[in-house]
Amino acid sequence: MSKAVIALGANLKLRGIGPKVTLQSALDAMLRQRVVIRAVSRFFETPCFPAGAGPDYVNAAALIETDRTPADLLHLLHQIEHQFGRERVQRWGMRTLDLDLVCYDDLVLPDRTEYDSWLTLPAQEQTQKAPDRLIIPHPRLQDRAFVLVPMADVAPDWRHPVLGRTVTEMLADLPAADIAEVTAV
Template identity: 45%
Template sequence: MTAPVDALIALGANLGDPRANLAWAVRELAGVGVVTGVSRVYRTAPVGGPPGQPDYLNAAARLRTTLTPHDVLAALLDIERRSGRERRERWGPRVLDLDLIAYGDLSLDTDDLTLPHPRAWTRAFVLAPLHDVAPDYAHPGTGERVRDALARVGLHGVHAERDPLR
C-alpha cells in the first residue's frame, strides 16, 4: 500500500457486447481504487492484429488508489481474466483489454510494466478518452500534456459514441 495516487486506465473491447464489457470493467475497478472519472465511449477501427476484426469501443477511467503500480497491474489482469479474456495473439480481438497508462508522475521500466505506457502518447484511441478524464495530465518524461498530445496526433478514425457507459 502507498499514499493515494491517481492512476489512468485505458479500456477497450471488440468481442461479445463491448459496451457491456466496458461498463462491467468500470464497476470492477472499484475494487482497485475510487473511480473518480470515466470517459465517453469511442469507436475505432482495430490497430494491427488480424484482418476482419470488429471495431473497438474504447474508454478511460481515472482512479485514486493506494495499491502499488504492480498491484494495480495484477488487479487489471485479474479483471481481464474474469471477463473471459484469452490471450492468443498480439493486437488480436478481445473481450476486454485494460492497460495501466499512468500512475501519478511515476516513470518506471521493468520487465512487466512500463509507465507511462510507452505507446499511449501516439494513439488517438487512448488519448481521446484520456482527454475526457485527465486533459492536463503531463507525461513525466516529456512534460507533454494529454490535451497537447491529442492535438498533435489528431482524432482521425476516432468517433465518440452518443451514450455514456452505464
C-alpha cells in the same frame, strides 16, 4: 492515494454481450475491488488496431485513485480481464476486454533507461516484442488516438513525465485523420 489512468477497450462479444456493456461491467468490477473511480470518459468506437485485425473497438478511459502499488494494480486489472474471458494469445489481437495501466502519477517504471528503450523501439519490433514487466507511462500512448481521445475527457492536463507534454498537447500532435476515426458512441 495515487492517481492513475486506465484505458479500457473491447471488440469481441462476451457470452452474447457487446463491448459497451463489457466496459461498463469492468468499471463495476473495479469498484467492487475498492478502486476509486474519479472520472470515466465517454465511450468511443475506434477502428481495430492494427487495421484489419478484427471488429472495431469500443474504448474509454477512467481516472482512478488507489492505494495499490502499480504492480498490484496491474495484477488486479489482469484478474478482471480474466473474469471477462481475456486470453493473452496474440499481441494486439482481438479481445473481450483490455485494461491498460496508462500512467500512475508521474512515475516512470521500471526506470528511465528501460523506459527509453521501449519508447524508442522501432515499429517493426513493437509487433514482436512485449515487455516482461510493467512499463509506465505506456510507451505508445502518445501515438494512439484511441487512448488519448478518451484520456482527454478525464485527464487533459496530465503531463507525460518523459515527453513533458500534456494529454491535450499530445493529442494535438496526432494527425487529424487519426483523431477523426475515434467517434463518440
